[in-house]
Amino acid sequence: MSEKLFIFDTTLRDGEQVPGCQLNTIEKIEVARALEELGVDILEAGFPISSPGDFNSVREISKAVSNPTICALTRAVQKDIDVAADALALAKHKRIHTGIGVSHSHIYDKLKSTPEEIIERAVAAVKHAKKYVEDVEFYAEDAGRADNEYLARVIEAVIKAGATVVNIPDTTGYCLPQEYGRKIKYLMENVGNIHKAIISTHCHNDLGMATANTLEAVINGARQAEVTINGIGERAGNTSLEEVVMALRCHKHLNVDTSINSKLLTSTSRMVASMMNMPVQANKAIVGRNAFAHSSGIHQDGVLKSRESYEIINPVDVGLDESVIALTARSGRAALNHRLELLGFKLEQKELDEVYAKFLELADKKKDVRDDDLLYLVGAATGEKVGKRIKLKYLQILTGTLIPTATVIVKIGDSERTATCTGNGPVDAAVKAIKTLINETVQITEFLIQAMNKGSDDVGRVHVQVKCGSMLVHGFSANTDVVKAAVEAFVDGLNLLNVTEKTE
Ligand SMILES: CC(=O)SCCNC(=O)CCNC(=O)[C@H](O)C(C)(C)COP(=O)(O)OP(=O)(O)OC[C@H]1O[C@@H](n2cnc3c(N)ncnc32)[C@H](O)[C@@H]1OP(=O)(O)O
Ligand SMILES: CC(C)C(=O)C(=O)O
Numbered sequence: 001m002s003e004k005l006f007i008f009d010t011t012l013r014d015g016e017q018v019p020g021c022q023l024n025t026i027e028k029i030e031v032a033r034a035l036e037e038l039g040v041d042i043l044e045a046g047f048p049i050s051s052p053g054d055f056n057s058v059r060e061i062s063k064a065v066s067n068p069t070i071c072a073l074t075r076a077v078q079k080d081i082d083v084a085a086d087a088l089a090l091a092k093h094k095r096i097h098t099g100i101g102v103s104h105s106h107i108y109d110k111l112k113s114t115p116e117e118i119i120e121r122a123v124a125a126v127k128h129a130k131k132y133v134e135d136v137e138f139y140a141e142d143a144g145r146a147d148n149e150y151l152a153r154v155i156e157a158v159i160k161a162g163a164t165v166v167n168i169p170d171t172t173g174y175c176l177p178q179e180y181g182r183k184i185k186y187l188m189e190n191v192g193n194i195h196k197a198i199i200s201t202h203c204h205n206d207l208g209m210a211t212a213n214t215l216e217a218v219i220n221g222a223r224q225a226e227v228t229i230n231g232i233g234e235r236a237g238n239t240s241l242e243e244v245v246m247a248l249r250c251h252k253h254l255n256v257d258t259s260i261n262s263k264l265l266t267s268t269s270r271m272v273a274s275m276m277n278m279p280v281q282a283n284k285a286i287v288g289r290n291a292f293a294h295s296s297g298i299h300q301d302g303v304l305k306s307r308e309s310y311e312i313i314n315p316v317d318v319g320l321d322e323s324v325i326a327l328t329a330r331s332g333r334a335a336l337n338h339r340l341e342l343l344g345f346k347l348e349q350k351e352l353d354e355v356y357a358k359f360l361e362l363a364d365k366k367k368d369v370r371d372d373d374l375l376y377l378v379g380a381a382t383g384e385k386v387g388k389r390i391k392l393k394y395l396q397i398l399t400g401t402l403i404p405t406a407t408v409i410v411k412i413g414d415s416e417r418t419a420t421c422t423g424n425g426p427v428d429a430a431v432k433a434i435k436t437l438i439n440e441t442v443q444i445t446e447f448l449i450q451a452m453n454k455g456s457d458d459v460g461r462v463h464v465q466v467k468c469g470s471m472l473v474h475g476f477s478a479n480t481d482v483v484k485a486a487v488e489a490f491v492d493g494l495n496l497l498n499v500t501e502k503t504e
């Protein structure tokens with residue numbers, strides 16, 4: 001049975017400190033409910049003394065959310081603690097998170113104080129918070145850069161004063177993983193009363209080490225991790241919740257796990273990104289758009305043979321339907337064939353080779369080849385081979401300031417027939433010409449031309465609905481020449497109707 005790592009989510013406090021990420025109370029409640037559903041153990045809802053709005057948010061979240069412990073942040077200042085206690089009054093489970101800086105820079109430069117005075121203020125703050133709540137967490141701000149011996153004295157004193165959780169923040173994201181791990185180990189071994197409290201991590205990502213530092217702390221005995229969704233937070237952000245949760249799920253040998261419902265990670269990430277106007281980078285671990293997308297041929301072939309070749313996490317476990325096989329100029333035949341099979345095409349090896357050659361030409365120009373493009377490619381490369389009885393062999397159009405005129409050569413079965421007609425436009429002229437070559441009376445009842453992407457060099461996609469008596473079929477084609485695409489779509493419909501050649 002694994003040991004539990006408590007997940008302390010600070011998306012609504014440290015995350016919300018990010019410029020542009022501020023939320024109003026209603027939005028905060030929505031995020032808080034999503035975090036509750038996700039299964040966070042402690043939810044830091046805000047810093048109540050900072051503004052009436054933040055006070056109100058903590059108060060409303062305390063009412064709206066009941067499973068997680070609701071936590072409010074304060075300085076080691078009595079008034080801050082009084083206001084936090086007031087904001088938390090209605091919470092079912094509540095915690096006050098108080099603390100003060102403990103590094104040389106914070107003690108002397110920021111707080112203009114001395115190490116001994118800081119210990120006194122820390123102890124006084126914890127004792128004051130204890131008057132309101134049983135659950136008091138103490139943060140030793142900038143512990144990452146603090147002297148370990150002094151840090152151990154502070155921690156011992158605040159636990160003695162009643163702190164139930166001791167937070168060892170790497171406030172400036174300075175530590176290397178081994179260094180931070182050693183700090184936690186040092187506290188485990190040198191703080192006499194450490195067994196009376198839980199050690200918490202609070203890492204920042206200034207050097208991109210936040211997740212590594214958090215895990216190293218867990219390996220060395222920390223049992224609470226302070227994290228945010230998508231890793232948002234001051235400056236380069238905080239440790240991201242999803243990374244810690246999934247790293248522990250992947251490394252079961254660490255024997256530490258969380259209560260997070262990982263299947264909600266993707267939806268929660270998207271919700272926070274959209275509400276906070278903070279898009280997630282495409283290559284972000286676990287929740288980035290490309291986290292489960294494979295775009296090079298060797299990887300795609302491997303994943304199609306066995307997902308584990310290039311995936312350490314099943315995308316289903318984080319709430320996605322499946323991995324993505326993105327078709328690019330680096331894709332191989334395996335990926336192309338896989339996508340074509342999903343679209344309903346079963347190609348012979350020779351046909352696949354032909355489509356693949358055309359695919360590469362297009363992919364070099366387009367970067368990202370979509371399903372519509374594939375339909376076009378398959379039509380272009382295999383049109384001769386899919387056994388269509390009626391084929392457009394030749395199309396000549398005269399259009400402009402003269403009467404639109406079309407000449408077609410159509411192969412129907414074994415014979416090739418030619419016809420010329422005028423019309424009110426080039427498509428009309430060509431369709432009329434083809435109609436003269438068939439026995440049945442057919443009618444186009446719907447006609448739709450769409451650009452696939454953008455630009456005048458784009459591929460035009462045409463759908464036509466063709467009626468013959470009571471039979472209604474849909475023809476399709478796509479081409480950079482939209483007139484050709486329209487006529488081919490009509491011919492596609494004629495094939496489905498199985499029309500016959502008019503005898504002369
Ligand atoms: C590492 C972190 O993320 S800490 C959390 C950061 N969050 C916030 O700052 C929340 C928003 N902050 C605020 O709304 C305001 O800064 C307030 C309400 C907290 C304080 O506002 P003001 O009274 O105007 O003070 P101001 O912000 O200018 O300066 C902070 C003061 O708090 C002191 N202080 C900073 N941290 C602490 C602490 N943990 N304990 C005690 N005092 C502290 C500073 O030394 C400074 O005091 P000084 O003016 O005597 O030098
Ligand atoms: C308030 C504390 C926990 C903090 O955010 C930090 O030190 O980064």
Ligand SMILES: [Mg+2]
Binds near residue numbers: 169171202233234
């Ligand atoms: Mg922080």
